[in-house]
Amino acid sequence: QQVPFSTQRYSEETMLKRSKDFYMLMNQRRTVRFFSTEPVPLEVIDNVIHTAGTAPSGAHTEPWVFVVVSDADLKHQVRLIIEEEEELNYRQRMGDKWVQDLSKLKTNWIKDYLDDAPYLILVFKQTYGILSNNKKKTHYYNEISVSISCGILLAALQNVGLVTVTSTPLNCGPRLRLLLKRPVNEKLLMLLPVGYPAPDATVPDLARKPLDRIVVHL
Amino acid sequence: QQVPFSTQRYSEETMLKRSKDFYMLMNQRRTVRFFSTEPVPLEVIDNVIHTAGTAPSGAHTEPWVFVVVSDADLKHQVRLIIEEEEELNYRQRMGDKWVQDLSKLKTNWIKDYLDDAPYLILVFKQTYGILSNNKKKTHYYNEISVSISCGILLAALQNVGLVTVTSTPLNCGPRLRLLLKRPVNEKLLMLLPVGYPAPDATVPDLARKPLDRIVVHL
Numbered sequence: 205q206q207v208p209f210s211t212q213r214y215s216e217e218t219m220l221k222r223s224k225d226f227y228m229l230m231n232q233r234r235t236v237r238f239f240s241t242e243p244v245p246l247e248v249i250d251n252v253i254h255t256a257g258t259a260p261s262g263a264h265t266e267p268w269v270f271v272v273v274s275d276a277d278l279k280h281q282v283r284l285i286i287e288e289e290e291e292l293n294y295r296q297r298m299g300d301k302w303v304q305d306l307s308k309l310k311t312n313w314i315k316d317y318l319d320d321a322p323y324l325i326l327v328f329k330q331t332y333g334i335l336s337n338n339k340k341k342t343h344y345y346n347e348i349s350v351s352i353s354c355g356i357l358l359a360a361l362q363n364v365g366l367v368t369v370t371s372t373p374l375n376c377g378p379r380l381r382l383l384l385k386r387p388v389n390e391k392l393l394m395l396l397p398v399g400y401p402a403p404d405a406t407v408p409d410l411a412r413k414p415l416d417r418i419v420v421h422l
Numbered sequence: 423q424q425v426p427f428s429t430q431r432y433s434e435e436t437m438l439k440r441s442k443d444f445y446m447l448m449n450q451r452r453t454v455r456f457f458s459t460e461p462v463p464l465e466v467i468d469n470v471i472h473t474a475g476t477a478p479s480g481a482h483t484e485p486w487v488f489v490v491v492s493d494a495d496l497k498h499q500v501r502l503i504i505e506e507e508e509e510l511n512y513r514q515r516m517g518d519k520w521v522q523d524l525s526k527l528k529t530n531w532i533k534d535y536l537d538d539a540p541y542l543i544l545v546f547k548q549t550y551g552i553l554s555n556n557k558k559k560t561h562y563y564n565e566i567s568v569s570i571s572c573g574i575l576l577a578a579l580q581n582v583g584l585v586t587v588t589s590t591p592l593n594c595g596p597r598l599r600l601l602l603k604r605p606v607n608e609k610l611l612m613l614l615p616v617g618y619p620a621p622d623a624t625v626p627d628l629a630r631k632p633l634d635r636i637v638v639h640l
């Protein structure tokens with residue numbers, strides 16, 4: 205069934221201003237790997253996740269689940285799993301090229317932020333759904349849909365002044381799924397520690413591509 | 423090299439308000455398949471794409487290219503390719519289950535909006551980069567990174583009152599890449615028609631999952 209649609213219409217001048225302001229806000233986003241341990245209201249996190257849940261999804265399957273871990277012990281258990289697997293990634297699994305490509309970011313397998321950040325959001329994609337008759341429901345493009353939803357989540361975090369590390373913990377999915385007691389149709393896609401930056405936080409001195417290197421007009 | 427980082431800090435009250443307001447704005451987003459032919463300033467589109475380019479990316483590879491098609495002939499050629507492939511998808515390739523899963527959206531292979539919308543944004547992922555010495559540069563997680571960037575692009579469009587159809591044109595990538603003369607390391611990920619909604623636009627009467635079905639607190 206179709207229903208009428210209407211949306212807020214802005215003047216061209218207002219559109220220009222809004223588009224510039226939003227660009228400036230989002231362009232201040234950085235991946236921050238040093239967190240303050242200060243608490244953040246859970247309601248803000250819930251609103252941010254609610255916002256992520258407005259994303260489009262293939263055939264409206266909404267194939268996302270956001271597990272918010274604030275319990276200190278559980279955060280630490282997540283950290284132990286990730287550091288164990290990441291050390292193997294760095295030392296054995298991934299080869300010199302990967303380690304070298306990451307060297308300019310100065311990342312390694314020690315991740316204090318997994319204890320420090322007041323929240324860890326573990327984002328699962330439902331690779332299929334389960335219908336009331338117990339049959340499987342195909343989730344078309346579930347990884348793309350959940351990634352889009354994470355893009356909206358990042359925008360929502362930036363909008364409230366919180367920071368995160370977008371990360372796809374390599375080889376950690378199965379153990380974290382069991383730790384968090386998620387069903388087999390859910391696969392870990394991303395882990396986002398969320399909080400305020402540490403007062404002395406630093407970031408790699410990176411530049412972004414200028415507009416003319418990412419857009420083509422035809 | 424690391425540089426100091428700081429970001430805007432809001433009071434808890436302000437964070438709550440900003441997170442709610444942003445949720446309400448984003449929750450009004452819908453996929454709209456009926457477009458007005460009215461022109462939209464190109465500078466707004468450029469700002470929206472610039473915003474998408476602030477997304478995080480695996481090892482800072484920024485593996486996205488946004489091709490903006492406004493030429494009426496070229497838009498029509500895009501339409502012909504998509505309709506031809508989509509008709510095959512519906513009639514032959516995809517099977518009854520796919521067609522049935524989409525039936526509640528009332529979509530089919532006729533896509534007037536590809537002519538009507540003033541812009542078609544074709545989003546390419548660079549599956550690898552090319553270094554100055556002509557060697558290939560690995561683009562880790564390029565599809566996830568570009569999808570996140572599209573999520574931010576959707577937020578930026580919603581923020582200025584423009585609408586789109588998030589779509590992943592099935593089996594059309596190779597022909598559209600040739601039409602738009604993009605290099606072999608770029609693969610089509612999404613096609614986003616962009617413009618104002620038609621005055622009589624309708625949308626499927628869909629509901630979103632409530633927050634408690636997408637979040638788990640631990």
Ligand SMILES: Cc1cc2nc3c(=O)[nH]c(=O)nc-3n(C[C@H](O)[C@H](O)[C@H](O)COP(=O)(O)O)c2cc1C
Pocket residue numbers: 258259260261262263264265345348349352451452453454455527529587588589590591625628
């Ligand atoms: C990865 C992806 C692919 C999609 N493909 C199509 C498509 O080919 N055609 C279409 O009309 N809508 C497509 N959609 C839009 C969804 O049908 C739409 O997001 C969903 O029905 C929810 O509606 P909403 O966006 O209005 O909330 C796609 C969405 C996503 C995320």
Ligand SMILES: Cc1cc2nc3c(=O)[nH]c(=O)nc-3n(C[C@H](O)[C@H](O)[C@H](O)COP(=O)(O)O)c2cc1C
Pocket residue numbers: 233234235236237309311369370371372373407410476477478479480481482483563566567570
């Ligand atoms: C899919 C994806 C995976 C990432 N994985 C990691 C990661 O495992 N560890 C990390 O520290 N940063 C990770 N990042 C963050 C990138 O390194 C970062 O976005 C990039 O260096 C650009 O920096 P910026 O986000 O500050 O603009 C990832 C980003 C994306 C999009």
